[in-house]
Amino acid sequence: MQQEVVDFLVIGSGVAGLRAAIELAPYGSVLVVTKDKPTESNTEYAQGGIAVVMSDEDEVGIHFEDTLKAGDGLCREDAVRTLVEEGPERIAELISWGAAFDREGTKLALTLEAAHSRRRVLHAHGDSTGKELARVLLNKARSFASVRKYPFAITVDLIIHDGECRGAYVLRDREIIALYARATILTTGGAGQLYSRTTNPQVATGDGMAIAFRAGAQLEDMEFIQFHPTSLYSPTAPQFLLSEAMRGEGAILLNSNGQRFMQSYHPLAELAPRDVVSRAIMSEMVNTGSNYVFLDLRHLGKEFVKNRFPGIHATCIQYGIEITADLIPVSPAAHYIMGGVKTDINGRTSIRGLYAAGEVACTGVHGANRLASNSLLEGLVFGMRTGQAALSSPVKPAATVPAAFSPASIRDHDEIRHVLRKIMWERVGIIRCASSLSEARERLVEWRVITRRDYVTRRELELKNMLTVSEIIVHAALERKGSVGAHYRSDYKERGEHWQEHFSWDRQTVEMGYRELDARGREAGRSTNG
Numbered sequence: 001m002q003q004e005v006v007d008f009l010v011i012g013s014g015v016a017g018l019r020a021a022i023e024l025a026p027y028g029s030v031l032v033v034t035k036d037k038p039t040e041s042n043t044e045y046a047q048g049g050i051a052v053v054m055s056d057e058d059e060v061g062i063h064f065e066d067t068l069k070a071g072d073g074l075c076r077e078d079a080v081r082t083l084v085e086e087g088p089e090r091i092a093e094l095i096s097w098g099a100a101f102d103r104e105g106t107k108l109a110l111t112l113e114a115a116h117s118r119r120r121v122l123h124a125h126g127d128s129t130g131k132e133l134a135r136v137l138l139n140k141a142r143s144f145a146s147v148r149k150y151p152f153a154i155t156v157d158l159i160i161h162d163g164e165c166r167g168a169y170v171l172r173d174r175e176i177i178a179l180y181a182r183a184t185i186l187t188t189g190g191a192g193q194l195y196s197r198t199t200n201p202q203v204a205t206g207d208g209m210a211i212a213f214r215a216g217a218q219l220e221d222m223e224f225i226q227f228h229p230t231s232l233y234s235p236t237a238p239q240f241l242l243s244e245a246m247r248g249e250g251a252i253l254l255n256s257n258g259q260r261f262m263q264s265y266h267p268l269a270e271l272a273p274r275d276v277v278s279r280a281i282m283s284e285m286v287n288t289g290s291n292y293v294f295l296d297l298r299h300l301g302k303e304f305v306k307n308r309f310p311g312i313h314a315t316c317i318q319y320g321i322e323i324t325a326d327l328i329p330v331s332p333a334a335h336y337i338m339g340g341v342k343t344d345i346n347g348r349t350s351i352r353g354l355y356a357a358g359e360v361a362c363t364g365v366h367g368a369n370r371l372a373s374n375s376l377l378e379g380l381v382f383g384m385r386t387g388q389a390a391l392s393s394p395v396k397p398a399a400t401v402p403a404a405f406s407p408a409s410i411r412d413h414d415e416i417r418h419v420l421r422k423i424m425w426e427r428v429g430i431i432r433c434a435s436s437l438s439e440a441r442e443r444l445v446e447w448r449v450i451t452r453r454d455y456v457t458r459r460e461l462e463l464k465n466m467l468t469v470s471e472i473i474v475h476a477a478l479e480r481k482g483s484v485g486a487h488y489r490s491d492y493k494e495r496g497e498h499w500q501e502h503f504s505w506d507r508q509t510v511e512m513g514y515r516e517l518d519a520r521g522r523e524a525g526r527s528t529n530g
């Protein structure tokens with residue numbers, strides 16, 4: 001097996017990974033591993049912007065309160081405080097590295113998104129904020145000779161020795177390579193591809209969560225999946241995010257009969273929290289027998305819309321929708337996972353030498369529901385802090401005896417992926433209940449064998465990871481018998497007794513969960529059979 005020893009191994013090249021790599025670069029060799037090209041991440045596709053307090057009309061205390069409110073009582077306050085207090089400095093630094101945020105005159109232009117009580121969302125090139133961040137961070141990372149990129153290499157598993165993380169095995173060109181490091185930093189992003197409707201790119205298959213789980217790390221808050229209310233719905237177009245900033249600028253939602261409906265669901269109407277808007281849309285879709293509702297920007301003026309949302313305008317035109325003149329068919333889609341690998345506010349996981357930041361991590365900063373546009377800021381703030389913490393990793397970079405892999409293959413893996421995504425959308429989606437979750441669990445049990453084997457293709461490894469993460473989400477969603485934030489149970493509409501608890505999961509607790517559920521199933525079987 002090919003081997004290499006570096007100081008720091010960063011897995012993933014979105015905002016959190018690049019920011020961590022930049023922090024580590026002066027202190028040793030940094031290898032940034034990505035399973036695709038380095039620009040292919042959720043960061044690249046982020047439209048709306050980045051929430052931060054940069055104006056005299058705003059205060060960090062208000063950003064703090066808005067974040068807590070959106071998080072519906074489950075945010076960890078130290079993480080939120082860190083985010084809102086350190087955010088302005090990270091943005092000033094980014095501007096000094098060349099980030100060109102949109103301006104109105106000499107001042108930074110700020111937009112509004114749902115559940116923000118001030119205009120505080122910075123944007124770039126109208127609706128291509130993530131692309132601008134990725135450009136600046138990649139350029140900055142390139143300026144250090146110590147940072148090397150390692151594209152098209154998917155991480156198979158972490159190297160765990162004596163209970164500490166010593167690096168990772170990656171797969172490149174069907175060959176497994178052992179990469180040893182004194183600190184391994186997971187920044188692999190989210191898991192939107194678990195769902196058949198998602199705003200996330202193809203790469204978002206939950207890999208980091210799955211490999212950390214297999215290595216024995218704790219995951220937390222996995223039941224909390226945020227569904228974005230407005231993703232393009234068209235049989236001839238790909239799923240495509242229609243930024244919440246459009247509603248922030250005054251776009252409205254109409255049901256398929258052309259009636260505005262959000263005012264009857266929430267006093268903030270179209271700018272109500274995302275979970276409220278997504279559920280309202282689902283309910284309108286059911287009531288009108290339609291697969292979509294409409295987003296309407298026609299009243300905002302042609303020139304304004306074209307200038308403010310040039311990327312969205314150009315994409316929709318390709319599919320025959322002129323957003324300045326036509327109603328846009330939209331429906332909700334999986335967008336962001338609030339849970340992930342449990343970390344402290346310095347990115348430390350439950351395994352020595354293993355760190356995580358960004359969407360793959362769970363600091364508790366988003367609680368049960370993320371405030372819009374807080375995630376790019378999260379990547380910057382916690383990416384930097386994680387880089388700093390990784391500098392003092394207690395692990396020595398040293399090669400160990402490489403693990404033996406016995407590769408298998410999965411028959412019909414594309415079909416299983418398709419069915420899994422459909423089940424997750426229909427049974428573990430915006431509205432869940434015990435019976436829908438149990439049905440999902442039954443299918444996952446049938447596929448468990450897949451999660452226990454080794455594979456040598458990216459698609460198969462992704463499927464293994466997707467199945468693992470789905471299992472944990474289903475367990476967590478079954479366990480939370482109450483509705484909080486983005487987790488909505490139609491059979492437990494109230495918060496429930498222990499709603500302020502966070503649920504953590506590792507290999508043992510998931511196994512225990514299975515055993516308990518099986519025992520309960522047998523018990524129920526016995527009582528039904530008399």
Ligand code: SIN
Pocket residue numbers: 046047048049242243244245335371372373374375
């Ligand atoms: C959007 O532009 O609507 C997405 C912003 C976010 O999810 O933070």
